[in-house]
Amino acid sequence: MDTVAKQEELKIPIFKNRNFVLLLISALFSSPGYFVYLIGAEWLMLNITDNRFYFGLLFFVAAIPRLILLVVGGLIADRVNKRTILFWSDFSRAVLIGILVILILTDLVAIWHLLVLSGLFGISDAFSYPAMNSLIPTLLKDDQLQRGNSFIQMTSQISPILGPALGGTLIALLGFAGVFSVAFGMLLIASIAVIFIRVKLEKQEEEKHTPLTDLKEGFHYARKNELVISVVVMALFLNLFFSGPIAIGMPVIVKDVFAGSAVSLATIQTSMGIGALAGAILLASWKLKKPGKVVISSLISLGIVFSTVGLSANVWMMAGLVALMAVLTQIINIPIITMLQQSTDKKMLGRMMSMFMTVSTGLTPVSYIITSSLIALGVSIQWIIVVCGIIITLIAVYNIRNKKILEYQLV
Template sequence: MSVESQIIEMQKVPVTKNRNFMFLFIAALFSSPGYYVYLIGAEWLMLTLTDNRFYFGMLFLAASIPRLLLLTAGGIIADRFNKRTILFLSDASRALLILVLIFLVWTDAVTAFHLIGLAVLFGMSDAFSYPALNALTPTLLHDDQLQRGNSLIQMTTQISPILGPALGGGMIALLGFEGVFSIAFGMLALSSLAVLLITLKKDEEGVEKPTPWEDLKEGFRYARKNELVISVVIVAFFINFFFSGPLAIGLPIIVKDIFEGSAIGLATVETSMGIGALLGAILLATIKLKKPGVALIGSLIALGILTAGTGLSVYLYLTAILVGIMGFLIQLINIPLMTMMQQTTEKKMLGRMMSFLMTVSTGLVPVSFLLTSSLLAAGVSIQLIIIVSGTVVTLIGIYCLKNKTIMRYQ
C-alpha cells in the first residue's frame, strides 16, 4: 500500500477505531502514569533520606541534563529507525531501572546518590522516547485528526498526575516504597507490551539518510526556514526556564516545609494539576480551536498570573485549586503548540523537529533547576521564587501578543 493510499485510508477510519493508534494510546495510558508513580515515590524518598534540599533539586537536574544532550540524537534515530522499537526499548529499560531501585530499597541500601544516578538514566531514556512518540502519532493519523489524537495522548499524560500521585501517595502510606515502585514497574512493563502490538508499514518509516550528520544538517536547515518553528521554540525556551524549575521543585517543598504536609498532601496538589490538565485535554478532544494561536497566548498570560498566585497562597487546598486551573491552561498551550508543529512539518522531518523543539525549548530547564536549587540553598524562599517566576511568565505572554506568526495561525 502506498503512502498516499494509507493517508486516504486514515481519513476513513475514526481516531478511536484506528488499531495502531489505539495501541499507542493504551501504551501511553500505562507508561505516563507509571512514570509518575515512580516519580512521586522518588521525590518523597529523597525528601525522607536527606534534609538538604539541594539534593532534591539535583534529582530534577540529573534527569534534565542527559535528556537535553541526547534529544538531538533521539530525533535523528526516530527518523531513521523503527519508532515502535524505540518506544518499546524506552519503556522496558525504565521498568528495569525501577527493578534496581526496588532491590536497593528492599536491602535498605538506597542513598540520595542512587536516586540521582537513576534519574540520569531515566533522562537518557526520555531523550529517545519523546521524539519517537511525537513523530509516530502523525504517522498513524491524518492531519485533520491530529488535534484530537494529540488530545487523547495528552489525556494519558495528564491522567498521570492524577493516577500517579494518587496511587503513589496511597501506596507509600499503605505498602511503603517497595509497593509504590512495584506498581510503577508493572505499569511500564504493560506499556512496553502494548507498544509491541503496533504494526507499521515499511514505507511509513521514511527513507534513511546516508549519514546521521547529513540528517542533522538537513534538520537545522529545515528549522531555519520554518518561521512558525522558530517562533514557537523561542517562546517555549524562556517559559520553561521561569516555569518548569520553580514549580517542579517548589510544589513538593511547599507542601512539606510550608504546609507541613505529608505524601498525601503532595498527592493532593499534584493530582489537582492532573485533573485540570485532563479536563483541558478532553475539551480539545471534543472541539476544534479556530484560533489556536490566540488560545495559546491568552492561556500563557493567565498561567503566569496563577503561578504568581500559587507563590502567595498560604493554604494547601487553595494551592491545589490554583494548580488545577494551571493544569487546564497548560493543555491550551501544549496541545495547540504541538499540533501547529506537526501540521506544518514534513513527515520525514517529524522526529528531528520534535527533538529540536524539546531540545531548544527545554535548553534552559537544567539551568532553571540548578538556579532554583542554588537559591534555596542560599536561603531564598521558594514562595518568592515562584512569585517572581509567575510574574515573568505573564510578561512574556503579554509580549507574545505582538507575535503575528502565532496569533494569526489558523
C-alpha cells in the first residue's frame, strides 16, 4: 500500500510535467513546419511537371525508406536517448529544406531534387516515429496516456490547419523560397525545444544483446501479443485502400477537377487539420473504457464518408467531408495507439511501435504507386476514391467480430 501511495504522489499533472510540455512545444513547431514544407513541395512538383506519375512518386520515394528503416529506428529508440533521435530528426530536416531554398534561389531546382529530398525525409520519419511514440509512455503514467496522446495529436493536428493555410498564403505572397524558408525556421525551433527535455536513462542489463538478437526478441514478443497482430492485420489492408488515394487524390482533384489554386488545396488540407484537432480535443476529455466498439463503428463511418469525398461537387463540399473524415480518423488512431502503449513492456516500446508502423503501413508504397499509375492510365481519381471507400467499409464490417479489439479495456 505504501508503494502505491508513493507512486500516486510521484504522478505529475500533464501540464506541470516539464518534459512533456517541451515535447508538446516541439511538436507544435515540427508538425506545422513539415506541413508548410509539404504543401510547398506538392505545389512545386505540380508546377514543374504535368506528368502526375512524378507527383505520385513524391509520396512513394518517402514511403519506401520509411518502411525499410522503421524497424531499425525502433531498435535504436530502445538503445539510444529518444530525445537525441528527435533532435537530429528535426535538425536534419531543417538543413535539407535550407538546401532546397538555395536551389530555388539559384533557379536550379528540378524534379529529382524533390524526389531525393522526399526520400531523405522518409528516412528521418523512420527514426522519429518510434522515438516519439516510445518516449511519451516514459514521461507519463499509464492512466495519463490517452489524454497525453490526445494532446500530442492535438498539437500535431494543428499542423494541417496552420501548415497548409500558412503554406498556401506564403506561396501566393512570397513564392516557393518564402514558404520553404518558414518551414526551415519552424523545424529548427522544434529541434532546439527537444534539447531541453531531460529523461532518466534506464540502466542497461549487464548482458548486452546484438541488434539481431534484439530484433528477434521484438518479433517473438509481438507474436505473443494478439492485440498487436489483430490491429496490424486490419491496418495493413486499410492503408492499401486509404493512404494513396487520399494523399494523391486531394491535390489532383483540386488542380485537375476543380481547377483550383494553392489556396484551394490549403483550404482542403486546413479542413482536415480542423477535423483532426476536433477529434483530438474530444478524446482528451472523453476517456474510453472499452474503445473497441467505437473504433470499429468509426471505421465503418470512415469508409462511407471517404466514398462520398470522391463524389464531391466543389472545394467546400470536399473540405467539409474531409474534416468529418479527420474526426473519425482520430477516434480510431488515438485509442489504438494507447492500447498498444499500455499493453507493451516499456523496454520493448521502440520495437513494438516501429513494428506496428512497419507492418501496418507495409502496403502504403504499393498504394501510392497503384494510385498514381491508375491516374496515369486515365482512371478518374474520383472513382478510385469511391471504390476504395466501399472496400474500407467492408473491411471494417468484417472486423465487427474481432474480440481482441472489441474486448480490450483501457486503464
